[in-house]
Amino acid sequence: MDLAPGTWRLATPLFLAAVPATVVALPAGLALLALGAATLWFHRDPPRPTGDGVVSPADGTVSVVRTEEGRIRVGVFMSPLSVHVNRAPLAGRIRRVERVPGAYRPAFSKDSDRNERVRLESDDWTLVLIAGWFARRIHPYVSAGDDVTPGERVGHISYGSRADVLMPPDVERDHLTVAEGDDVRAGETLARRPD
Structure with missing residues (x-):
């Protein structure tokens, strides 16, 4: 999946924070993982054909x-x-x-x-x-x-x-x-x- 420039800069801290958060409180860690995944999905950049006009x-x-x-x-x-x-x-x-x-x-x-x-x-x-x-x-x-x-x-x-x-x-x-x-x-x- 192609991503907009700078996406990993936004998502990486969420994924890194999820590791210790999971140890302390599993729901918090899972929430951070979900936010990281949502950030990647939100900044997706699929190819698109171009119309006329x-x-x-x-x-x-x-x-x-x-x-x-x-x-x-x-x-x-x-x-x-x-x-x-x-x-x-x-x-x-x-x-x-x-x-x-x-x-x-x-x-x-x-x-x-x-x-x-x-x-x-x-x-x-x-x-x-x-x-x-x-x-x-x-x-x-x-x-x-x-x-x-x-x-x-x-x-x-x-x-x-x-x-x-x-x-x-x-x-x-x-x-x-x-x-x-x-x-x-x-x-x-x-x-x-x-x-």
Whole structure:
């Protein structure tokens, strides 16, 4: 099983602590083992095929579809059961990577627009990785100047939250292939660009 970078750094202390904890109190040791295994599973990074057009940056449920300043935003809420490795929605050159401090509200709430986030901006699309109330570690894999391909891994959010795509200007609502409430997987098509 492939894992997001840094996963073993999070899981190893749990496994190491489980050994003496098991000697002292078996339930505590088993709980630590379960937490270590859950950490590995939570940070899994399976291969994914890539669709055509604008693809989903994450596994989860479409929680936001709205127009902002003439452009469409599609947000994908990642549950604790989702894969949390994030992918590029389109090809492009990353022009800017910006970490924006903020609150830690639940990622499915409207207040999450003020949460801590990392913005990955290209020439015609933006991917926003948003932390939630528990997820406070956003790990971008790319830097300004990097070229990315559709579906390429660009970061992960440890323990959750939301990934929003601000679509290119030529994408309109009738180009979307998803609606709020739809379940999606990273790499699946969210919208088709006009020919």
